[in-house]
Every structure is written in structure tokens, then in C-alpha cells.
Amino acid sequence: MRTLKYAILGLIKQSPMTGYDITNEFNKELIHFWNAKHSQIYPELKKLVTEGLITYKTEISGEVLEKKVYSITEKGTKEFQEWLMTDDKIEPTAKDRFRLKMYFSTITDKETLLRLLNSQTRQHFEKLSSLRERFNQYEGVPDFSDSRFGDYIVLEGAVMREENYLEWLQKCLDYL
Amino acid sequence: MRTLKYAILGLIKQSPMTGYDITNEFNKELIHFWNAKHSQIYPELKKLVTEGLITYKTEISGEVLEKKVYSITEKGTKEFQEWLMTDDKIEPTAKDRFRLKMYFSTITDKETLLRLLNSQTRQHFEKLSSLRERFNQYEGVPDFSDSRFGDYIVLEGAVMREENYLEWLQKCLDYL
DNA sequence: TTTACCATGTAAGACGTTACATGATTAT
DNA sequence: ATAATCATGTAACGTCTTACATGGTAAA
Numbered sequence: 001m002r003t004l005k006y007a008i009l010g011l012i013k014q015s016p017m018t019g020y021d022i023t024n025e026f027n028k029e030l031i032h033f034w035n036a037k038h039s040q041i042y043p044e045l046k047k048l049v050t051e052g053l054i055t056y057k058t059e060i061s062g063e064v065l066e067k068k069v070y071s072i073t074e075k076g077t078k079e080f081q082e083w084l085m086t087d088d089k090i091e092p093t094a095k096d097r098f099r100l101k102m103y104f105s106t107i108t109d110k111e112t113l114l115r116l117l118n119s120q121t122r123q124h125f126e127k128l129s130s131l132r133e134r135f136n137q138y139e140g141v142p143d144f145s146d147s148r149f150g151d152y153i154v155l156e157g158a159v160m161r162e163e164n165y166l167e168w169l170q171k172c173l174d175y176l
Numbered sequence: 177m178r179t180l181k182y183a184i185l186g187l188i189k190q191s192p193m194t195g196y197d198i199t200n201e202f203n204k205e206l207i208h209f210w211n212a213k214h215s216q217i218y219p220e221l222k223k224l225v226t227e228g229l230i231t232y233k234t235e236i237s238g239e240v241l242e243k244k245v246y247s248i249t250e251k252g253t254k255e256f257q258e259w260l261m262t263d264d265k266i267e268p269t270a271k272d273r274f275r276l277k278m279y280f281s282t283i284t285d286k287e288t289l290l291r292l293l294n295s296q297t298r299q300h301f302e303k304l305s306s307l308r309e310r311f312n313q314y315e316g317v318p319d320f321s322d323s324r325f326g327d328y329i330v331l332e333g334a335v336m337r338e339e340n341y342l343e344w345l346q347k348c349l350d351y352l
Numbered sequence: 353t354t355t356a357c358c359a360t361g362t363a364a365g366a367c368g369t370t371a372c373a374t375g376a377t378t379a380t
Numbered sequence: 381a382t383a384a385t386c387a388t389g390t391a392a393c394g395t396c397t398t399a400c401a402t403g404g405t406a407a408a
Contacts, residue, residue: 003273004395010280020359031268033275040396042361065404067359084277085288090299092207094270097179099209099333101260103326104186110320112261123266141351144286150279153351157275157344164340168333175317175329180367196387216368218389241376243387 004044005053007034009072009080012054014147016071019045029151032131032158045070053079102172110176117176121169128162135159180220181229183210185248185256188230190323192247195221205327208307208334221246229255278348286352293352297345304338311335 011017011025022045023038036044045068048054053076056068072080098120105113135155142148187193187201198221199214212220221244224230229252232244248256274296281289311331318324 001273002394003271003276007276010276010283013280013283018359019361020357023359030276030279033269033272033279035269035271037397038360039362039398061358062405065359081284084280084284085292087292087295088273090296090303091273093209093211094272094337095179095211096209096270097177097264097267099330100179100183100186100206102333103206103209103330104189104260105326105329106320106323107186107189108257108260116261116263119263120266127266144282144352147282149351150281153281153348154275154279156347157278160340160344161270164336168336171332172329175325176320178366194387195389196385199387213369214388215370215390237386238377241387 003034004036004040005048006080006083007036008041008044008048009053009076010084012070012072013077013080016069018067018069020067022070033154048076052076114173114176117169117173121166121173124162124166124169128159128166131155131159131162179210180212180216181224182256182259183212184217184220184224185229185252186260188246188248189253189256192245194243194245196243198246209330224252228252290349290352293345293349297342297349300338300342300345304335304342307331307335307338 007026007030008022011022017025019038019042022041023036026035026041045054045056049056049070052073054070054072056070058066059069061067098116101116138148138152138155142152183202183206184198187198193201195214195218198217199212202211202217221230221232225232225246228249230246230248232246234242235245237243274292277292314324314328314331318328
């Protein structure tokens with residue numbers, strides 16, 4: 001599938017950046033639907049260079065610190081757009097360790113279950129709060145021509161997903 | 177994390193079964209929150225035997241076909257219950273290739289986007305239908321003492337998750 | 353001066369998928 | 381007969397995480 005490849009191509013297409021920048025994008029902007037560690041990103045960047053999908057030029061920060069600023073090539077742009085336009089089958093599973101535990105819930109006692117459900121609720125509520133904070137910085141929906149449109153809709157999707165998870169947790173609590 | 181280990185322990189704890197049965201459980205019962213291929217399950221079963229968490233006895237189907245029926249040991253039960261009672265931090269990401277594509281949506285045109293969103297909607301609607309069909313076979317919420325309680329709540333969670341995803345897709349369509 | 357951040361890489365191992373490989377049993 | 385299902389394994393490859401490894405820059 002090589003989704004990381006396309007995630008990187010998409011980020012570099014938005015604007016040229018370093019491996020370090022890409023790592024930050026994953027940890028800050030894309031964290032709610034994709035992520036990767038720098039140990040995965042640097043080798044992938046090398047691979048994309050040998051495949052001719054990106055190029056880089058070395059810049060100097062301060063006196064000696066070298067950084068590689070990557071740009072997408074025409075070939076890279078073409079492959080990225082082909083990927084973007086491809087209609088995928090929905091993924092079969094979204095693994096969720098907590099749901100797995102709940103499947104086995106009758107093997108334990110109500111007190112334990114309440115403790116786990118309350119903890120999950122707290123954590124998801126915190127996550128929802130920080131998502132809402134970011135989401136509320138938007139004043140209305142950006143137009144499709146606005147480059148922030150994508151960020152807006154996935155952020156709204158993340159908020160909705162958290163709200164829904166909390167609803168489910170509450171339902172489980174009500175059943176006990 | 178070794179979640180597969182605990183998923184297998186939990187299944188075998190419910191009732192002794194073969195590697196083939198476990199594979200089917202993953203593909204049929206647990207598919208909406210966990211899965212694994214037989215090529216991953218058989219080696220894990222061997223590992224669990226050497227760790228003393230499960231044992232097996234060989235049975236014969238028909239004339240010659242051997243099958244290994246696995247049971248959980250006391251040690252296995254203990255480790256499983258410890259895992260089940262452990263309060264986890266929520267997972268940082270649920271990777272979603274389609275959300276990633278939507279993040280980059282402004283790089284393509286509205287027609288393409290509508291095509292992708294409509295396709296996702298169709299597929300998620302089908303998935304939701306089959307989930308509802310299974311869910312509706314329950315007449316009311318099983319009691320916590322009922323072994324089907326876990327299945328019921330995760331099934332309801334899966335239905336809610338699909339409904340929520342469809343709501344988000346509809347919102348995206350409305351924005352275009 | 354020291355802390356936070358910038359910047360890039362490799363190694364080892366865990367986890368997961370696809371393909372290879374084989375053969376028996378049951379239902380139509 | 382023959383197709384679907386039962387039943388168990390290994391090999392190769394791809395993906396992902398944790399740890400190892402190094403050093404520069406900027407702000408307090």
C-alpha cells in the first residue's frame with residue numbers, strides 16, 4: 001500500500017520541507033488519522049529520492065548544521081495525484097484494544113469495568129477538549145478553494161469521532 | 177504490547193478451540209475491533225504453549241486428520257485477567273487512509289472528491305446494514321451476567337461508529 | 353550555561369500480510 | 381466427482397516501534 005510514501009509526497013507538495021518538518025507535521029497536524037516516527041521517515045525519504053519522486057537541496061542553519069529541504073518532482077506529483085484520485089475499498093478493521101477488552105468484559109467484575117470505563121471517558125474527554133479548541137479557531141467552513149479546507153473537514157471528523165466514542169462509553173456505563 | 181496473545185487467551189478461555197477456530201473467530205466475531213491471519217495465529221499458539229499459558233490435546237477428525245484443541249492453563253487465566261483489569265492509555269492514532277486523502281482534498285477537483293465520497297458512503301452504508309442485521313437479532317440488552325453482554329456492547333459500538341462515519345461523509349458532501 | 357529545540361541517521365526487534373505448501377473431510 | 385470447508389504449518393516481505401547514536405542552534 002505504501003501509504004507513508006503518499007503522506008510524505010502530499011506534505012512536500014504543500015510546501016518543501018525537511019525530514020524534521022515532516023516528523024512534526026505527523027505529530028501535530030496529521031496525528032488524528034496518520035503518524036510516523038522519524039526513524040521511518042528518513043529511510044523513506046531516501047527511497048523516494050532514488051525513485052525520482054522527490055529531490056533535495058542542502059541548506060545551512062547557523063554556521064555548520066546541514067539540513068535537507070525536499071521538494072516534489074513532476075513524477076512525484078503525478079503519482080501522488082493518481083493515488084489521491086483512486087477509489088479505495090474501506091479498510092476491514094480499525095483495531096481497538098479497549099473494544100477487545102469490552103468484548104471480554106463478562107470475564108471480570110463490575111467494579112473493574114466501571115474503573116476502566118471511567119478512565120477511558122476521562123481520557124477521551126480530554127482529547128475531545130483539545131480537538132474542539134483547535135476546531136473552534138475556525139470561524140465557519142473554509143471554502144473548497146482555501147487550502148485549509150482539508151484540515152477543517154478532518155478536524156471536524158476527529159471531533160465527531162471522539163464525541164461518538166464518548167457516547168458509546170456512556171452507554172456501556174448506563175448498562176452497568 | 178502483545179495484544180494478539182491476550183485476544184487468543186480470551187477466546188480459548190471462553191471455550192477450548194483449535195487454531196482454525198480462532199482464525200474464524202477473528203474473521204467473524206472480532207472482525208470489527210481486531211483481526212489476525214492464521215499465519216500469525218499458529219506461531220503465536222506455539223509460543224503460548226512454551227510459555228505455559230495454554231496446553232493442547234490432539235484429536236482426530238474422521239480417519240486421520242489431526243487437530244490440536246487448545247485450553248487455557250491456570251497461569252494463562254491469571255495473566256489474561258491481569259491484562260483485562262489493566263487501565264490503558266488511549267491509543268494515539270487510529271490510522272485512516274481515507275481521512276488522509278481528505279486532508280489533501282484541495283489538491284484535486286470537486287468531481288473526483290464527490291466520486292470518492294459517494295463510494296465511501298455506499299461502502300459504509302453496506303457495512304452498517306450488515307452490522308444492524310446482526311445487532312437487531314438481540315431482543316434487548318443482555319444482562320451483565322449473560323456471556324453475550326460483551327458481544328452486544330461492542331456490536332452496538334460498531335453500529336454507532338459506522339453511523340458516525342456516514343454522518344461525517346454526508347457533512348463533507350454538503351460542503352461541496 | 354543550560355534547556356528546549358533543530359536535525360539526521362542506523363539497528364534490532366515486533367507486528368502484520370501475502371504467498372507458498374500440503375492434505376483430509378463433508379456436503380452437493 | 382467436485383467444491384467448500386476443515387486443518388496446520390513456513391517463508392518472504394513489508395511496516396512500525398524502540399533504542400542507539402550524534403551533534404548544532406537559539407532562547408532564557
